[in-house]
Amino acid sequence: MxxxxxxxxxxxxxxxxxxxxxxxxxxxxxxxxxxxxxxxxxxxxxxxxxxxxxxxxxxxxxxxxxRPGPASWALTVCAPGAVAALATLGLALGTGGLRLAAGAIGVVGLFAGLVVAVRRGPLRVTAGTPTAAPLWTLGLLAYAAAGDGLLDQVLRGGPDTGPVVVTALDGPVAAADWAFDTAPLLALALSVAPAAWCAHLFAVRARHRLAASRGLADFAAGARPLLLGTVALHLALLAGLLALTGFHPGALALGALLLIARLLAVHGFAETAARALGAACAAELLALASVLAARLPGLDVIGAPVRELVRLGGPAALPALVCGCAALALLTHATEALSRASAHA
Known part of the structure; x- marks a missing residue:
């Protein structure tokens, strides 16, 4: 005492x-x-x-x-999806300057919507978020939208060669130095609301489990399947959104990575989550850099792994592999960290 x-x-x-x-x-x-x-x-x-x-x-x-109740944060977590849907509609219907304005406003609005969504409700981190974590998240989202097209152009000898294409839900709508796909961003933005509800469900069920448990081992045994079920539920919902907007395996893996990282941050493991996001972002950038470095004389072997991966699975295989491995590693850590009673104090 x-x-x-x-x-x-x-x-x-x-x-x-x-x-x-x-x-x-x-x-x-x-x-x-x-x-x-x-x-x-x-x-x-x-x-x-x-x-x-x-x-x-x-x-x-x-x-x-x-601690805001569901009524106070239910609308805020829908903001990113609403902004992304309006921006995608503007890109699809607009022309010339209107399309450019829709894209710029959409980027700013999406960023603002994400900030609002993660500062209230079950996605809110009370202990403080590492300053680098938002940068890594934005980098991963940027790659989800433009990385595949850039990698494809680099492997083909660009990106200064080839047509400028921006793809939306109904196909190419504009020209750019490389393919810019809004479908993954739209699905990920729409999935913020389901992610918040999954995080809320996990927190509530874990708290109930903690109250009913009569030992630390008993609580851990119930918390692990609860975490796995929460992640599986979110993946199923995100897969459904991707089926509507255009399936992208990299976006599915990225969605899992972002949810697990946020759950860890919310429950007191923000540094670990930030390191995983940073590692995934760095791996994608290094993959692009290796392909560019392979153009130098005698360094062709550096870009061979990425070229072989793209040959087997297309450009989308790179973010799927990187984010999938990062999500799996983070989930392994989370099953131990989030099964402690102290994570739900």
């Missing part, structure tokens, strides 16, 4: 104490030395015996007010 008094005084329920004890290395075996069957039982006694002052009582309503 003396060692963890500050934790017990500010806790609003025994579960918060149990999660805090776990972060300090207290296990069920440790709790047994104090004649308790598990950490949860020990936390309940600490919660009952340590008094909480007025500061803690006055803090609770503010904490609850800081």
């Amino acid at each position: 003396h060692r963890h008094r500050e934790l017990c005084e500010r806790a609003v329920d025994p579960l918060e104490i149990a999660a805090g004890l776990e972060t300090h290395g207290v296990t069920d075996r440790t709790a047994a030395r104090f004649r308790h069957r598990d950490v949860f039982s020990l936390a309940e006694e600490l919660y009952a015996r340590v008094p909480r002052g007025e500061a803690t009582v006055s803090r609770t309503p503010a904490d609850r007010a800081d």
Whole structure:
């Protein structure tokens, strides 16, 4: 009680104490030395015996007010999809300067919509996001829209050669130095709302599981399939959106990577998520650089892996492989990190 008094005084329920004890290395075996069957039982006694002052009582309503309910964030998470749909419609119907204006406004609006969506509701990170994480995310989204076309042009000897093409839902609509595909961005923007609801479902179900568990191992055993089910649900919804806008395997892998990274960031592992996003973005850029470097005399072997990958699966195989591997590695880490009670305090 003396060692963890500050934790017990500010806790609003025994579960918060149990999660805090776990972060300090207290296990069920440790709790047994104090004649308790598990950490949860020990936390309940600490919660009952340590008094909480007025500061803690006055803090609770503010904490609850800081957590917006579904009605307050349901519309904000729909903003990116709405902006992306309007921008895509403008690109498809506009001509000349109107099309250029629609594209510019769409980029700015999409960025603003994403900022609003991740600052409220279940996608909100309360502990702070690494400054580089938004840059890596924007880099990955930019590659999803223009990377495949650029890689194809580079492999063909461009990008200064060949026609300028921008593809939308109904095919080519404009000219550019390389193919610019809005379909993956549209599907990913529309998937922000389902991702938020999946994150909300995961948080609520994990909290209920924490309340019903009678040990750390019991909670971990239930949290792992809950996380896998949440990711699978989001992938199914994103696949459905991609089926409507134009299926792109790289966008599907990127959607999984972004969701898992956000879940980790929301639950206190923002640095790990940022490193995974940065590694994926760097891998895509290095792949493009290797193809360009292969043009130099004697360096043809550098671009051979990327050329062979594109030959087997097309330009979309590169982001699918990179983002898929990053998502799989991050999911492996998340199954361990998010199965701890401390991640849901």
